[in-house]
Amino acid sequence: MTGLTSNSKPVPVDEVDLRLIAATQSGLPLVPRPYHAIAEQIGIAAEEVMARLTRMLEAGAIRRIGLVPNHYALGYIANGMSVWDVEDDKADELGERIGRLDFVSHCYRRPRRPPQWPYTLFAMLHGKSREEVTAYVEEIRALLGDSCRASDILYSRGILKKTGLRIT
């Protein structure tokens, strides 16, 4: 994937794609031929399952195929949303640079809600301690330099709800 930014152009999906999404969104079967198992389940050929998944992956409708670890179980207990007030005309370039840092899991530009909320870049940081996350914040601050007017970090105190994507 070469793009630095994903746009949000919708990918057209048909009824068969929706069945495929419904059959795989909670996971692939852990068997030697998982795509064949899915094909049997939804009544299409395995080759078609693979072709449709490839197309959705290339179009960005699938972000990636792989495993999703539980951050907490891996010891990543300090999870913070760092937020940054930078000038509008530099926000996109700086957001791209923040996104490339290897401790950032998500990075977005969002609207400010002035005067209470001046921040426009949001970067999620994960570490094994708050000290580690604080060091990441400093690294971002150094990267932004004088472009950073204000920042904050909002640590998570707990997940109250987390449901996977459900597409019907």
Added chain:
Amino acid sequence: MAGIRRRPKHRKESPPPPAAPAVKTATAGPIPLDEIERRIINGLQGGFPIGERPFLEAATALGLDEDELIERIEHLFEVGVLTRFGPLFNADRLGGINVLAAMALPENDFDRVAAFVNAQPEIAHNYRREHELNLWFVGAAETPEKVESTFCYIESVSGYPVYRFPKEREFFVELKLHV
């Protein structure tokens, strides 16, 4: 109802408060992993092949055999290290929409309003965060109107404003949670 306050620039971090139990935290502490498990977790967060025998292909790249890779993944699920294995769909590209939003709730009303927010089927994620804006959640639906009407409903029933933070741009991130 007080509005949210502007925070001082580069606020100093206060010492961490006692950890609140997270609802979906599977374990009390980090789960020990052996070298092979680390290799699997580091190597398979993306790029799982689409093909006739994808576990065989992936196992070969990791220096394992097919059965061992499948058994290891099953084991990582059992001990709570993995939450999912498969394609991660991008709702935005599939015609859906999700919008981040936040509320500033007083402590004595927090649980009641958080439970009400959680009860809305359009609310996908909900986190408690340390800030005056202390409840952060994601509304997800097929249309922006449906998300907006959920937010309006939450505002009207709870009596507190919902601050909307729709994404204007998503930046590409490398995926690399190393263990």
